[in-house]
Amino acid sequence: MVNPRTLYEKIWDAHVVERRPDGTCLIYIDRHLVHEVTSPQAFEGLRLAGRKVRRPDLTLAVPDHNLPTTPRRDAAGNRIPIADPQSAEQLVALERNAPEFGVRLIGDADREQGIVHVVGPEQGFTLPGTTLVCGDSHTSSHGALGALAFGIGTSEVEHVLATQTLLLKQSKTMEVVVEGELAPGVTPKDVALAICGAIGTAGGTGHVMEYRGSVFRDMSIEGRLTVANMSIEAGARSGLFAPDEKTFAYLKGRPMAPKGADWDAAVAYWRTLHSDEGAVFDKSVVIDAADIVPTVTWGTSPEDVVPITGAVPDPMSFADPSKQAAARKSLDYMGLTAGQRMQDVAIEHIFIGSCTNSRIEDLRAAAALLQGRHVAPGIKHAMVVPGSGLVKAQAEEEGLDRIFLDAGFEWREPGCSACLGMNPDKVPAGERCASTSNRNFMGRQGPGSRTHLVSPAMAAAAAITGRLTDVRELLVTKEGMVA
Amino acid sequence: MDKLTTVEGRAYPFGMKNVDTDIVIPAHWLKTISRTGLGKGAFEVLRKEPGNVFDDPAYAGSPILIAGDNFGCGSSREHAAWALADLGIKVVIAPSFSDIFSGNAFKNGILTVVLPQAAVDRLMEVARTDPIHVDLDAQSVTTPFQDRFSFEIDPFRKHCLLGGLDEIGLTLGEADVIDRYEATQAQERPWIVPASAAAVA
CATH class of the missing domain: 3.30.499.10 (Aconitase, domain 3)
Known part of the structure; x- marks a missing residue:
């Protein structure tokens, strides 16, 4: 009989490549999103050491931080120069690095381009039960779909590119429960801000959050993305939602999501991804939905x-x-x-x-x-x-x-x-x-x-x-x- | 990463205390896309002062830096280690270091040697005229004048530096366990490869 486990513990256990005597684990990374600001030195490190990207197929590059939001191409389809030379250089570096290392790039003029944390779910790149990292703290967003997702630094970006793994220590768990019904005019953003106010910006430090309760069950996937996104503002590197029918409906048919028999197998697995009855969280926060206002x-x-x-x-x-x-x-x-x-x-x-x-x-x-x-x-x-x-x-x-x-x-x-x-x-x-x-x-x-x-x-x-x-x-x- | 066994050469007799990473490399260098070339920005503010050790031809290209207490405090920027490496520095000797800086230095193949203040003072004196010898295997710093100072180092870090093993290199050394994990995953969760990537492959 297996002890009851939280959702986080299930995903963690499924990704342990090797456990070290001191408790540190080599954790497999299923998904790596790369953008132009925190990746140049990582790719350069690979180049200097003569290394390659281990799994380019699990890696997706999208520029987002530096791009101007004014038109990017003129009528003839040529790039309109970016005023800040360093922003331009970071963009060009990503456009050079991605093909050199065989990584798929969604470029600045592609219809699918956008903020990495919007693109990942939208393309079906983000999947329940996967480990997902990106050199950006708001990577927590992807937890909305039940992915264990967190931000990493440049050295870790390079480590993931080269090895598809990270050396990590297991986090503590924290459940955030909001029961009841949100009043009209009260949105997922208000819920996220209310959580930040209730527990403080260090409240979730060292913990992975799981959002539980009727408010989160009733929330749309996009609303969940808003809440999971702000987990990091409450100190938690990751915030999880157990995948459910809404998650599956959202993902079905997305370009990078599984198809056919793979889809059926994936959904069958995803249905097992929830905290077991009796699973113990290290910390618990309960908020009444009726107390949340704009x-x-x-x-x-x-x-x-x-x-x-x-x-x-x-x-x-x-x-x-x-x-x-x-x-x-x-x-x-x-x-x-x-x-x-x-x-x-x-x-x-x-x-x-x-x-x-x-x-x-x-x-x-x-x-x-x-x-x-x-x-x-x-x-x-x-x-x-x-x-x-x-x-x-x-x-x-x-x-x-x-x-x-x-x-x-x-x-x-x-x-x-x-x-x-x-x-x-x-x-x-x-x-x-x-x-x-x-x-x-x-x-x-x-x-x-x-x-x-x-x-x-x-x-x-x-x-x-x-x-x-x-x-x-x-x-x-x-x-x-x-x- | 290059192996680090012994380092022999002149040393910058720098000696300054509480050198924060802003002094090592100012913030405006952080928008770079490279971890090489940062040597140009290393100690930028100090180098505006005439007579600074970094622009003294006597010390040009020295592989050793001798500093004061609490070297590398402040921001966690890895650029500080990149800047020193780009300057050609392989060893920094000081009475103490910030933890984050030591970690970053180690990740980039730089040895940080902690010695008592008196030893550091003596090495500062020697450095002005003569080379210094650092032997990682023997955990000693010696001079041409029979000075010999022993230092402590974490055995794992020593092992990595001697073998030229960076963290990535070490993990790659376990490629077989990663291969096995991937093989199992391909059986149990074949859908993990993104659909469009699978179609291309």
């Missing part, structure tokens, strides 16, 4: 959350003196004062995009509010950056691009964009952005930029009123119903 951040850490109906907290209200000091510093940076109502905070920039919230459901949610409306006069710049070329095409087929453009938004090419401002999409110093991204760190969206993390619907609401806004107020006027 949420915004006030500070410079994703744990600095407050209900949209709330106010900027007083730094002295925190028990921990170091948190008091951090809060004072945050408020100074953010240009906010304690007690100020969140709904009075004026916004100048709107960013709808990033690996957290740039999928079709995100764009639909924002467009639903923006239809027939326009951005407020105080908004200097509003833009939508779809997560991939396929998301963009789907949105255009549904006419969402027209809604955004008519509302005064820019409609851009896919990429990481203003989430981290490695490309020209930056928020100017001292200006304030309602952003659907994942990090509100100082300078994240550009030096001096001020970020308020929100859901796509809340970003649309802020665009309409020019200030942080409770989306439920707009739902009332638009749909004639009280949320």
